[in-house]
Amino acid sequence: MNHQHNKMKKLFFTIMIFSFLCGITTFALYATETNTESGETYVCKRCDGTGYEPSMTKNCPYCTRGRVKHFRDCEKCYGSGYTTNKYGDKEKCYNCDGTGKKHVDEQCAYCNGTGSVRMTCMQCKGSGTVNR
Numbered sequence: 001m002n003h004q005h006n007k008m009k010k011l012f013f014t015i016m017i018f019s020f021l022c023g024i025t026t027f028a029l030y031a032t033e034t035n036t037e038s039g040e041t042y043v044c045k046r047c048d049g050t051g052y053e054p055s056m057t058k059n060c061p062y063c064t065r066g067r068v069k070h071f072r073d074c075e076k077c078y079g080s081g082y083t084t085n086k087y088g089d090k091e092k093c094y095n096c097d098g099t100g101k102k103h104v105d106e107q108c109a110y111c112n113g114t115g116s117v118r119m120t121c122m123q124c125k126g127s128g129t130v131n132r
Helices: 002-031
Strands: 041-043 052-059 067-073 082-084 090-092 101-107 116-120 129-131
Touching: none
Parallel strands: none
Antiparallel strands: 041 129, 052 116, 067 101, 082 090
16 A cells, blocks of 8 residues: 555656646747737737646645634634623633634635645736737
């Protein structure tokens, strides 16, 4: 089983390196195009107008592996650290243990839990169009 796992890792890294090298080659081809002063804009050939590098991603800057850990106000005591029982007496909040804060570990909304985001196109700088 471990041998099969190592083969899969090697295959994965080989594919990643190949994708990266193809991206560099593609960038070199499109970088040789020259812009004229006509002011006309065209769909970027590198990203097909999406504004993102084809098949290139980077780690999400807002999370760790698709998860975000932070604190927020407790939803039971609204951040005060205590609640009122049915007799009107104040008591320590059982939900946050009286801290008023709740530790939250949730899916990152920026990358939708994937842990990576697409890189901005190097040719059009994310606009999806280029001047020719």
